[in-house]
Each structure stands twice: as C-alpha cells, then as structure tokens.
Amino acid sequence: MGTFFIQNFGCRATQADGAALETALERSGLETVRERGQADLVILNTCTVTASADEDVRQTVRRVRRENPAARILVTGCYAQRAPEELAAMPGVTWVVGNSHKVRIPEILQEESATTPYHGQIFVGDIFAQQEFLAAPVEDAAGDRTRPNLKIQDGCSNRCSFCIIPSVRGRSRSAQPDEVVERVLRLSLRYREVVLSGINLGRWGREAGIQMRLADLVRRLLEETAIERLRLSSIEPMDLSDDLLGLMASSPRVAGHVHAPLQTGSDSVLRRMRRKYRPRHYEERIRKARALMPDAAIGADVMVGFPGETDEEFEENRSFIDSLPFTYLHVFTYSGRPGTPAAEMLGQVPIPVRKHRNRILRELAAHKNLEFRRRMVGKRLSVVTLEQEGIALSDNYLKVEVAVPREPNRLIELAIGEVTPGGLREKVPFHILL
Numbered sequence: 021m022g023t024f025f026i027q028n029f030g031c032r033a034t035q036a037d038g039a040a041l042e043t044a045l046e047r048s049g050l051e052t053v054r055e056r057g058q059a060d061l062v063i064l065n066t067c068t069v070t071a072s073a074d075e076d077v078r079q080t081v082r083r084v085r086r087e088n089p090a091a092r093i094l095v096t097g098c099y100a101q102r103a104p105e106e107l108a109a110m111p112g113v114t115w116v117v118g119n120s121h122k123v124r125i126p127e128i129l130q131e132e133s134a135t136t137p138y139h140g141q142i143f144v145g146d147i148f149a150q151q152e153f154l155a156a157p158v159e160d161a162a163g164d165r166t167r168p169n170l171k172i173q174d175g176c177s178n179r180c181s182f183c184i185i186p187s188v189r190g191r192s193r194s195a196q197p198d199e200v201v202e203r204v205l206r207l208s209l210r211y212r213e214v215v216l217s218g219i220n221l222g223r224w225g226r227e228a229g230i231q232m233r234l235a236d237l238v239r240r241l242l243e244e245t246a247i248e249r250l251r252l253s254s255i256e257p258m259d260l261s262d263d264l265l266g267l268m269a270s271s272p273r274v275a276g277h278v279h280a281p282l283q284t285g286s287d288s289v290l291r292r293m294r295r296k297y298r299p300r301h302y303e304e305r306i307r308k309a310r311a312l313m314p315d316a317a318i319g320a321d322v323m324v325g326f327p328g329e330t331d332e333e334f335e336e337n338r339s340f341i342d343s344l345p346f347t348y349l350h351v352f353t354y355s356g357r358p359g360t361p362a363a364e365m366l367g368q369v370p371i372p373v374r375k376h377r378n379r380i381l382r383e384l385a386a387h388k389n390l391e392f393r394r395r396m397v398g399k400r401l402s403v404v405t406l407e408q409e410g411i412a413l414s415d416n417y418l419k420v421e422v423a424v425p426r427e428p429n430r431l432i433e434l435a436i437g438e439v440t441p442g443g444l445r446e447k448v449p450f451h452i453l454l
C-alpha cells in the first residue's frame with residue numbers, strides 16, 4: 021500500500037483533520053495522489069450532521085468500489101464514530117476508525133497492512149474519554165492552498181436537542197495558546213490569510229488551565245505574528261463578546277466577517293432546540309456587529325422543519341431573519357439524527373413542507389446577498405487572490421472576479437465595478453481600457 025487519497029466531507033474542522041491526516045500519512049512514508057481512482061488506499065473522512073451527509077458517504081463507498089476495486093477503503097470521522105457497524109458492514113470497507121482513534125490512523129495502517137484480509141475492522145472508543153486537544157502532526161494546517169484552515173478547538177459541551185456532534189466529537193477542548201501562535205507564525209511565512217476554526221470556536225480557552233478568551237488569543241496573534249489576515253469561522257452568538265466584536269472592528273487584519281449560528285428566530289422552537297439564547301439576545305449581538313462594522317459579512321446557519329415547527333413559528337423565524345442585516349445564510353433542512361432528543365419528538369414536519377420552507381429562506385438569503393453585493397459597487401475591497409484563476413475573496417466574504425490576472429495568494433485592494441450572478445467584478449483599471 022503506497023499511495024492514498026483523502027476525501028473530506030462536511031465542516032471546516034473535518035477538513036482541518038483531513039489535512040492533518042494527510043501530513044501524518046506522508047510522514048509515515050505513504051504518497052498522496054490527486055486521483056481517487058489511482059490510490060491504493062482511499063480514506064473517507066466523514067460527516068454525519070444530517071441523513072443526507074450519511075447517504076453521501078455510503079454512495080461514495082459504492083462509487084470507489086466500482087471505480088477502483090483494488091483500493092482499500094478506510095472510513096473515519098463523525099459518521100464512523102456514530103455508526104461504525106453500519107459502515108463496517110458495507111462491502112469494500114476495510115477499516116472504520118472513529119474520531120476517538122483518528123490520530124492513530126498511521127499506526128493502525130502500519131500494524132494492519134501486513135495482515136489485511138480483514139473486512140470492516142472497527143477502531144472506535146469512548147469519545148468523552150478524550151479531554152485533551154489532539155493536535156495531529158500537521159506541518160501547515162492547509163486544506164486550501166491560499167487560505168489554510170487552522171483548527172484550534174474541538175468538540176462541544178452544549179446539548180442542542182437536534183445535534184449529534186457532541187456525541188461524535190466529545191467535550192469542548194482547545195489548542196494551547198503557545199501552540200496556536202507557533203502555528204500561525206509558520207503559516208504567516210507562506211500565506212496571507214489564515215482561518216481559525218473549531219466545532220464551537222467561541223468556547224476556545226474556556227476549560228481549566230487557559231486564562232484567556234478567544235479575543236485575547238486573536239490579540240496575541242496580531243501582536244506576535246505577521247499574519248496579514250485572520251478570519252474567524254462560526255461563533256455562537258453568546259460568545260460574540262463586545263471585546264471580540266470591538267477587536268474585529270478595530271483591526272484591519274481581522275476579516276470583517278461574523279458568522280453566528282441562529283438556527284431559528286422563533287423563541288418557542290429555539291427553546292425546544294435547547295439553544296441557550298433567546299431571539300432578542302441574538303438580535304442585539306447582530307445589530308451591535310453591524311453598527312461596529314457597516315460593511316462586514318454577517319452570516320448564519322438556519323434550520324427549517326424542526327419537529328413541531330408550525331406555520332406561525334416558521335413565519336416568526338422568516339420575519340426575524342428578514343429584519344436582520346444578514347449578507348448570507350446557510351439554510352439546512354432538519355433531519356432526525358438517531359440518538360438525539362429531537363428525533364424522538366412528536367410532530368415531525370412532512371418532508372414537502374420542510375422543502376418548501378427551505379426554498380423560502382434560500383430566496384430570502386439570495387435577495388439579501390444581492391442587496392449587499394450591490395452596496396459594494398464603487399467601493400474598494402481588500403481581497404486575497406485564490407488558487408482558482410481570476411477569483412479573489414474579499415475581507416467581507418464575497419467572491420470577486422479580477423480584471424487583470426494576478427498570482428494566487430496575494431493580498432490586494434480592488435475597486436469594485438459591478439455585480440455578477442454569484443459575486444462581484446473588479447472595475448477594469450483605466451490603463452487597461454486605454
């Protein structure tokens with residue numbers, strides 16, 4: 021077994037784990053290949069946040085088996101932790117390794133590869149036994165060649181009634197501050213932008229032993245590294261402290277981008293979801309963010325079709341969202357996860373109704389996004405040029421088509437000329453027009 025290919029599913033934390041695993045496997049002597057069909061070993065680093073995430077993984081196992089029957093398949097990540105037997109029973113799957121054993125994959129492969137007539141061997145343990153932040157031996161985080169994603173927090177100690185994540189990722193735990201500084205220092209030598217991510221990033225530093233909050237860490241990174249742009253991924257609304265928002269607003273090196281999961285603007289549904297804030301708290305944080313950062317991206321995850329969601333509750337949610345200055349939304353349709361309290365609740369919403377509500381919110385999101393993009397025409401935005409030719413990503417999370425070819429991984433300012441179907445276009449510079 022000499023070559024491998026890793027396919028990541030799901031969130032940024034999973035992508036960061038995948039990048040770490042890639043580095044660890046390369047160090048153990050395996051070679052990564054770009055085509056799944058050419059690999060001796062295919063690793064599926066999975067997500068289990070919805071039923072359709074599970075289905076994607078199962079479909080991929082079947083596809084890998086068809087296109088590359090000689091490859092061994094190792095399934096890891098959140099789905100592997102949640103339902104190892106289900107995956108181990110699938111034809112073609114050689115190993116199932118839960119999040120509890122993820123960092124041991126190189127070791128497992130070395131021990132097992134000599135004796136691999138096995139089918140569906142399972143390595144899964146108690147994820148709650150894991151108290152420490154397991155920093156896999158990653159050289160430079162990566163995941164994206166121009167905007168590496170650095171996971172600094174894992175797990176979640178909340179118990180939202182719909183969410184399977186705590187049972188597959190374990191309790192909240194954080195990377196040590198010195199280690200984060202050291203990694204960002206190294207990344208800053210190669211990249212302009214680093215994205216700090218986690219399962220519940222706003223909880224960074226809350227466990228015993230770290231006397232800092234996320235804002236303190238960001239401040240330290242700004243002082244002790246030369247990174248030109250830091251972007252914070254999703255932060256629960258109640259962790260968007262005045263200190264953190266103030267820091268984001270006052271430092272041009274922190275991207276003007278707030279992503280705060282809302283889930284719903286209906287108070288009664290929020291309570292059934294066991295979310296810890298009320299709509300008025302959420303609204304207050306978002307309005308504060310907008311007041312401090314008039315041009316920032318403001319995004320949210322929202323969910324439709326939670327058990328018992330009535331037409332009135334959905335309307336309460338829709339109008340709440342409509343009233344707030346969001347620039348984009350990630351709209352999810354509720355799907356019951358076995359083992360979560362919500363999956364047992366009465367009043368499961370019919371699928372066509374869930375789909376209809378999803379469409380309404382997507383349309384609302386598209387409208388808000390378009391309005392935001394129109395507002396950017398005529399302004400100058402700070403962008404990082406991406407690997408994808410001719411495209412850059414702005415500080416406020418908009419894709420911009422550049423008018424003049426530029427190398428990837430540059431931080432530049434662009435004048436915005438017009439709106440495109442999915443983003444913006446740079447104003448053609450005067451000297452090009454001549």
Ligand code: SF4
Pocket residue numbers: 176177178179180183184185186219220256
């Ligand atoms: S905050 Fe709630 S929704 Fe988010 S990971 Fe934790 S339990 Fe899941």
